[in-house]
Amino acid sequence: MLKIDKVLLVDDDDYIRRIAEIALKKVGKWEVLLAKSGSDALTVAREESPDIILLDVTMPDLDGPATFAKLRECAGTASIPVIFLTGRVQQDELARFNELGVNGVINKPFDPMKLPEQICQMLGLEQRVN
Amino acid sequence: MDSNNKQTTILLIDSDDRFRRLIISAGEQYASRIIQATSLAEAELELPFCKADLIILDCQLKDGDAMNWLQAKRQSGMNAEVFVITNGCHLTSDYTKLKSELGVKVFLHKPVSPYILGEILKEHFQVDSKPSATKPPSDGPDLDAIEREIKALSTEYMRELPERFEFLKRQVQDLKLGRGEASTAKNEAHKIKGTASSYGAHEIGKLAVVIDDCLRKVDANASACDAALWKTLEDAIDEALRVSQESVDQSNSEAAVPAVYSERQALSSLGLSCGRGHNIVIVDDDPDFTKRVSLVLGYEDMLVYSFNDAKNLSAVLADLSPDLLILDLNMPDVDGFEVCKRIRLDSRWRNLPIVFLTAQTGWETRVAAFDAGADDYIPKPVVNQELIARIRFRAEKSRLQEQVQSQTSINQLLWRAMYMLLVQSQATSRQEGLSSSGKSG
Numbered sequence: 353m354l355k356i357d358k359v360l361l362v363d364d365d366d367y368i369r370r371i372a373e374i375a376l377k378k379v380g381k382w383e384v385l386l387a388k389s390g391s392d393a394l395t396v397a398r399e400e401s402p403d404i405i406l407l408d409v410t411m412p413d414l415d416g417p418a419t420f421a422k423l424r425e426c427a428g429t430a431s432i433p434v435i436f437l438t439g440r441v442q443q444d445e446l447a448r449f450n451e452l453g454v455n456g457v458i459n460k461p462f463d464p465m466k467l468p469e470q471i472c473q474m475l476g477l478e479q480r481v482n
Numbered sequence: 483m484d485s486n487n488k489q490t491t492i493l494l495i496d497s498d499d500r501f502r503r504l505i506i507s508a509g510e511q512y513a514s515r516i517i518q519a520t521s522l523a524e525a526e527l528e529l530p531f532c533k534a535d536l537i538i539l540d541c542q543l544k545d546g547d548a549m550n551w552l553q554a555k556r557q558s559g560m561n562a563e564v565f566v567i568t569n570g571c572h573l574t575s576d577y578t579k580l581k582s583e584l585g586v587k588v589f590l591h592k593p594v595s596p597y598i599l600g601e602i603l604k605e606h607f608q609v610d611s612k613p614s615a616t617k618p619p620s621d622g623p624d625l626d627a628i629e630r631e632i633k634a635l636s637t638e639y640m641r642e643l644p645e646r647f648e649f650l651k652r653q654v655q656d657l658k659l660g661r662g663e664a665s666t667a668k669n670e671a672h673k674i675k676g677t678a679s680s681y682g683a684h685e686i687g688k689l690a691v692v693i694d695d696c697l698r699k700v701d702a703n704a705s706a707c708d709a710a711l712w713k714t715l716e717d718a719i720d721e722a723l724r725v726s727q728e729s730v731d732q733s734n735s736e737a738a739v740p741a742v743y744s745e746r747q748a749l750s751s752l753g754l755s756c757g758r759g760h761n762i763v764i765v766d767d768d769p770d771f772t773k774r775v776s777l778v779l780g781y782e783d784m785l786v787y788s789f790n791d792a793k794n795l796s797a798v799l800a801d802l803s804p805d806l807l808i809l810d811l812n813m814p815d816v817d818g819f820e821v822c823k824r825i826r827l828d829s830r831w832r833n834l835p836i837v838f839l840t841a842q843t844g845w846e847t848r849v850a851a852f853d854a855g856a857d858d859y860i861p862k863p864v865v866n867q868e869l870i871a872r873i874r875f876r877a878e879k880s881r882l883q884e885q886v887q888s889q890t891s892i893n894q895l896l897w898r899a900m901y902m903l904l905v906q907s908q909a910t911s912r913q914e915g916l917s918s919s920g921k922s923g
Contacts (some may be wrong), residue, residue: 367639367681368676368680370635371632371677374628374631374632374801375632378624379628381906398590410676437676438676439672451731460675460677460679460680461678461687464632465625465628465632
């Protein structure tokens with residue numbers, strides 16, 4: 353049974369990282385790891401084995417889908433659930449992301465106060481209250 | 483609430499609604515009772531009954547001279563603590579009179595950033611309980627505190643938006659002329675689209691969607707875009723610029739003290755300095771200019787005192803111990819260089835960073851400024867960002883130097899103490915050696 357303690361948040365936008373960090377840490381009461389690029393994310397994921405990864409789709413260099421593919425290739429990170437964060441809402445893109453095998457897609461903008469709840473719902477977990 | 487903590491009663495005399503709201507929201511944090519008066523006449527009615535511990539007084543009231551009023555009150559034995567927070571009193575003689583003759587404890591020039599105000603009030607309210615400390619920690623997440631934190635962060639985010647839309651506007655102007663890359667603008671718009679609404683700026687979020695859509699089309703094929711598309715794009719950016727600027731103005735005037743305050747409090751509790759809170763004195767005979775500089779720097783949480791003359795400057799400096807002094811070069815009755823030289827003669831101000839801000843930009847003037855003992859020279863007109871960067875850099879550097887210096891003198895004291903111990907123990911052992919050899923001999 354999946355239990356969330358540690359979340360890796362990957363986004364190249366400072367302000368998204370900052371607001372999501374507050375939400376995940378304070379509302380979700382999770383430990384939060386931050387990465388600002390796809391390649392940073394790969395290193396952190398390998399070293400820290402987070403319980404889930406929140407991955408921005410649009411990033412320079414290694415974008416969300418490319419990072420996701422690399423995570424799946426590596427044995428240490430292949431089974432970590434991944435949720436995409438995206439500002440794109442087109443249906444065909446949503447379908448494409450789901451086909452890749454991600455565990456969920458969260459649209460930006462999101463309500464920071466509800467973000468942890470949204471993640472839990474997506475993964476079929478009850479939100480834990482410490 | 484601790485029963486030892488007596489409730490502070492504040493008589494707040496200020497005609498500015500927004501400022502009163504700011505003080506009230508700060509005062510609520512410390513459970514104080516605030517009586518409001520918008521004029522001296524109203525204050526006159528309240529004062530005998532309210533038993534104020536503290537009077538917060540604006541010196542720019544319509545119905546009379548607040549300094550004279552305060553003087554009369556002091557003469558009749560009124561002994562409440564007085565803070566003067568005002569848009570007026572820009573003469574150095576006003577300052578010295580208020581502080582030395584009228585017993586004013588705190589004097590601040592408006593605008594004062596909510597954070598600084600919170601810190602100053604906290605210091606004087608004698609209540610040490612944190613606003614959120616009353617809630618038991620096990621009771622789940624403190625949602626109010628988190629919302630405050632997010633609100634503070636959102637204020638910070640919103641402040642950056644007008645500049646980012648300005649950037650987009652310039653980029654689009656270039657693109658229209660066939661210059662530059664559409665992808666830069668597209669990425670910027672895309673980021674704002676994803677982030678703005680998460681911070682609650684829904685209107686801007688919606689406009690960013692329009693801007694993002696248009697820029698995608700431009701990026702795909704700029705030459706195929708018709709006039710209507712460019713117009714939609716430009717209008718959306720202009721509207722976003724207007725909305726974001728409006729919300730910055732609003733947050734400046736109505737900034738909630740608790741929100742900003744809690745963010746900084748969180749920072750300082752983590753031991754992180756935000757590198758702010760410098761005390762700055764500016765002397766310039768042009769009140770509009772000092773006002774602008776005060777706004778720009780005050781906005782960065784610096785505490786700015788602005789004076790329009792240099793007559794009692796040394797008394798002002800002695801009282802305020804600023805981290806930095808900004809001087810105008812040409813004032814009607816005095817030369818900025820002379821002021822600077824005079825200040826440097828006083829050993830207390832030998833290391834005070836002094837920055838000239840002036841419209842005279844010839845090299846001879848610049849050299850003369852450094853000869854007079856200035857640390858930097860900023861030509862007018864100056865871009866806000868440059869002003870902030872230069873002033874902050876100077877003030878920060880001098881603060882660090884001071885820390886190093888005090889550390890060095892502490893080290894010197896320690897070495898001296900160790901040396902004394904060594905000498906003493908040598909003397910003792912020599913004595914013991916002598917006495918023992920005396921016994922044996």
